[in-house]
Amino acid sequence: xxxxxxxxxxxxxxxxxxxxxxxxxxxxxxxxxxxxxxxxxxxxxxxxxxxxxxxxxxxxxxxxxxxxxxxxxxxxxxxxxxxxxxxxxxxxxxxxxxxxxxxxxxxxxxxxxxxxxxxxxxxxxxxxxxxxxxxxxxxxxxxxxxxxxxxxxxxxxxxxxxxxxxxxxxxxxxxxxxxxxxxxxxxxxxxxxxxxxxxxxxxxxxxxxxxxxxxxxxxxxxxxxxxxxxxxxxxxxxxxxxxxxxxxxxxxxxxxxxxxxxxxxxxxxxxxxxxxxxxxxxxxxxxxxxxxxxxxxxxxxxxxxxxxxxxxxxxxxxxxxxxxxxxxxxxxxxxxxxxxxxxxxxxxxxxxxxxxxxxxxxxxxxxxxxxxxxxxxxxxxxxxxxxx
Numbered sequence: 001x002x003x004x005x006x007x008x009x010x011x012x013x014x015x016x017x018x019x020x021x022x023x024x025x026x027x028x029x030x031x032x033x034x035x036x037x038x039x040x041x042x043x044x045x046x047x048x049x050x051x052x053x054x055x056x057x058x059x060x061x062x063x064x065x066x067x068x069x070x071x072x073x074x075x076x077x078x079x080x081x082x083x084x085x086x087x088x089x090x091x092x093x094x095x096x097x098x099x100x101x102x103x104x105x106x107x108x109x110x111x112x113x114x115x116x117x118x119x120x121x122x123x124x125x126x127x128x129x130x131x132x133x134x135x136x137x138x139x140x141x142x143x144x145x146x147x148x149x150x151x152x153x154x155x156x157x158x159x160x161x162x163x164x165x166x167x168x169x170x171x172x173x174x175x176x177x178x179x180x181x182x183x184x185x186x187x188x189x190x191x192x193x194x195x196x197x198x199x200x201x202x203x204x205x206x207x208x209x210x211x212x213x214x215x216x217x218x219x220x221x222x223x224x225x226x227x228x229x230x231x232x233x234x235x236x237x238x239x240x241x242x243x244x245x246x247x248x249x250x251x252x253x254x255x256x257x258x259x260x261x262x263x264x265x266x267x268x269x270x271x272x273x274x275x276x277x278x279x280x281x282x283x284x285x286x287x288x289x290x291x292x293x294x295x296x297x298x299x300x301x302x303x304x305x306x307x308x309x310x311x312x313x314x315x316x317x318x319x320x321x322x323x324x325x326x327x328x329x330x331x332x333x334x335x336x337x338x339x340x341x342x343x344x345x346x347x348x349x350x351x352x353x354x355x356x357x358x359x360x361x362x363x364x365x366x367x368x369x370x371x372x373x374x375x376x377x378x379x380x381x382x383x384x385x386x387x388x
């Protein structure tokens with residue numbers, strides 16, 4: 001394989017040569033999904049550092065207009081075993097669905113996998129083999145994209161270490177930096193070890209996270225909660241962190257927040273609660289998150305409003321590590337891509353709640369059971385790159 005950095009840039013290959021980085025990023029789309037963004041407002045004015053002066057770089061909320069979604073093609077039987085083909089089919093379905101709304105770039109680890117991914121995903125998805133990956137969880141291995149306050153983006157790497165060295169990550173550990181180099185974005189390395197799925201931001205100064213995934217010796221040994229909090233706030237350009245305890249050692253992520261609690265907008269969060277009869281460790285965790293967020297205030301002093309989404313009563317999968325989360329959705333330009341589990345009543349109720357929470361966006365529910373039986377979902381497998 002040729003050196004990926006000797007090739008034309010990603011922007012040049014997607015859009016053709018461009019005179020400047022700003023011009024490149026302002027050209028959002030491959031077709032109507034991107035062109036429709038032309039007159040949209042990009043969001044609130046950038047936050048300024050204390051005392052005024054230069055704007056403070058900040059990670060925006062997921063709902064801002066996107067340039068594209070990044071994904072990763074699963075290819076290793078050493079990770080997925082006999083389940084690999086079914087997981088590939090689910091990833092291809094997610095990619096094709098997102099591509100109806102915005103560009104999708106799928107990273108494949110080699111030429112053969114790239115051809116396989118392109119065949120499965122179709123011509124609407126752009127597949128590249130210049131960023132090798134070990135697994136599919138782009139939310140955790142990709143950089144977090146941060147607006148710099150001057151109309152540009154920075155790529156922030158969270159030092160992925162295989163969720164505390166639980167899984168091979170030889171290539172995944174370098175995805176954030178490689179993606180930044182390929183995209184010609186400034187790369188900033190955060191001071192802490194973590195994953196994008198473990199931190200939820202409202203884009204207005206407040207972040208949510210579980211202690212179990214960050215204040216953990218498998219990521220940040222010897223660090224206090226205050227140490228971790230200061231590093232996260234610095235990386236995200238935020239002022240306040242709301243912690244929930246979470247659960248250590250019960251899943252590979254040590255309990256990521258994006259399965260249970262998600263921001264809708266500043267001051268408003270969704271929390272998924274289990275059916276009343278469930279008493280397992282995950283049910284207790286969800287109820288604890290609800291109790292904490294229901295009394296919390298954000299960086300602007302607002303008391304959080306909490307919308308409850310009821311989890312499904314029944315699911316099709318029999319796997320113990322199945323993620324039955326309606327909230328592990330991915331926001332795209334004009335839509336919400338979420339899961340359904342074959343529980344007709346609860347699936348429909350979750351869809352209505354998401355439609356009300358995100359007016360003007362189409363809610364598309366997918367059967368991706370084979371992916372979610374692997375311990376993650378749609379949000380976990382995607383990372384949005386916002387417009388600057």
